[in-house]
Amino acid sequence: MSLPKNIHISSHPCLQAKLSQLRSQATPTRETRDLVHEIATILGVEALAVSLKTSKGGTDTTPLGYTYETQVISPADVALVPILRSGLGMIEALNNLLPSPVPIYHLGLFREKLSLQPVEYYNNLPFHRPESSTELNANTVNSAASDTAILLDPVIATGATAEAAIDLLREWGVRRIVMLSVLCSEAGVRRVAEHWPEGVEVWVGAVDAQCDEKGMIQPGLGDIGDRLFVAMGK
Template sequence: MASSLPSNMHVSQHPCLRAKLSQLRSSTTDSRDTNRLVNDIALILGCEALASSLQVTSSGTGKTPLGYEYAAESISPEKIALVPILRSGLGMIQAIQDLLPSPVAVHHLGLFREPTTLHPVEYYNNLPFQPTGTPSKNTAAATLAIILDPIIATGGTCAAAIQSLKEWGVSKVLVLSVLASEEGAKRAALEWPEGVQVWLGDVDPGLDAKGMIKPGVGDVGDRLFLALGK
């Protein structure tokens, strides 16, 4: 299947991630362990994605506790924002914040799939806007936006989020997702091929009649927040 994937779509082969994803799939995994596993998978995925997306730059010199001088490094100046998709994306925020050397802004997008059509509906958007003298130029937009969306099923929600960020004014988007259907992942990757890189824990082959991934992990939002049976 790998040869048929878009070039901007990456599927992790990390053995620890794959083992943790197998644990996440189990119906016996409770809410506490679901939160832990989603966090751990996001951390591994974030390491892989950011290693190829960020650069370090010299930031002068510093001194060690023993008084030796060393060449200090930091991430190349770049305006980064995390964009979790409500509500399940909240389970990935802490892992990526812990990974980055400095705190970054978090801007939430609320999207849900209309049950009959499975089309995305936006109900919340707090992307900031700071107008300038240049029409359509938004100085509040991040350079790099990192979408946190644990499950990409049909791909409609993720594609809509990418389009919102493109209109917001970002230069590039990283999508981090624990699990995707092949159809949904391709839809997200092809929404803005030149501006988007999609990083996935794994890809499952299909969807059921309700738009749920098969075999999948169930409804991660329900599992994270103990909303089962709603």
């Protein structure tokens, strides 16, 4: 499978074993939530090891009175952006990995059943307008935008929803997007990676070959949103 260079597929044996468990129809809701959290943790460790750096943060003192130089992450301006609903299942894992609290913004997108195209229904990305109307022009920079957005969605099927989220984040003003997904289809993840190749890095647990006519990944893991939130049969 030849994929763009900005797609990274985990080869971690624990992740692959957990993903196999997650695929099973016999896996109950509580275990499904735990598995998504654990897979997101492994993906997060791998992705952030590459996407973030450390810089000097000053000095502090140990309990024995010794002075040491502190390290902080760079860029410091990072935001977590889950795509509702299922992206909520990955927030805690990434939040726990980061050394200090970061903003969490939400994008509500659902896939219309017939067209399989995304529909936006919620967006709480903040926007700070210039104080003076004379400063507002086509090149105005949104001062509220984070430098790096960590975009979370357990599944990339057709790629249309993730593509729409990337467009919203670019319009918001981010410089870089690091997207984490448990599972994706080959066509879907390729679509996402090629949409903004210089600004997006995609980290996934595995890639399945294709989607069916309903836009569900084969063999996939079912509707992960339904499974996470016990919303079967909607």
